[in-house]
Amino acid sequence: MHRHLAALAAMLAAAGSAAHARPVSWPGGLTLIQELEPGSVSGLLHVTPSRHWSLGGRLMHMREAGWSSAGLQATWLAARANLPAAQANLYLSAMAGGAWATAPGAGQTIRPAGFVQAQADWETRRVMLMGLARLTSAERIGTEGMAMARAGFAPFLADYGAIHLWIFGELTHRTEGADRWQPAVVGRLFYRTLLLEAGLTDRGGLILNTQIRF
Secondary structure (H helix, E strand, O other): OHHHHHHHHHHHHHHOOOOOOOOOOOOOOEEEEEEEOOOEEEEEEEEEEEOOEEEEEEEEEEOOOOEEEEEEEEEEEEEEEEOOOOEEEEEEEEEEEEEEEOOOOOOOOOEEEEEEEEEEEEEOOOEEEEEEEEEEEEOOOEEEEEEEEEEEEOOOOOOOOOEEEEEEEEEEEEOOOOOOEEEEEEEEEEEOOEEEEEEEEOOOOEEEEEEEEO
């Protein structure tokens, strides 16, 4: 019985490892995350000193707004609930660094910048729900709020260590930009410590995320 519970917990932990999901790895783990969305592209490399938090460097470009930022990001696993057949998590993140405008003729003055973020998920082996809210700001350059919700299912069950597939419906809202509401369909494929996500918004915007844990 304990072996079955341990296997289930391991599968749930692997299932939740996503570019838009669990930003804390196992103690001593190193994680590389890349995220591409219609409004932004970013990369994060972080280390997990303990199972409760991670620390790393992020580089982000706000494509439509025309500015970039770089800084140090910390993430804290604020709460975790291990249920008989499900798991739920709450993560809080913050980044502090500098930003600069990338539009032609804007100059390269670096301004203080960062973001704060809250993220939650709940999942079984068949169903997954998650939500994320982020406020990003750069002094004298721009501020953007973003909220995202996902609901997904696994069309088939696979053993731990095998290839897993999830299909998500996603809705993103941004306070800035021409396309404030962005519904999308996203497919997630992961194998062991490698995860790939690809999707399209209703207007053909590309979503492409990868995550590799070492």
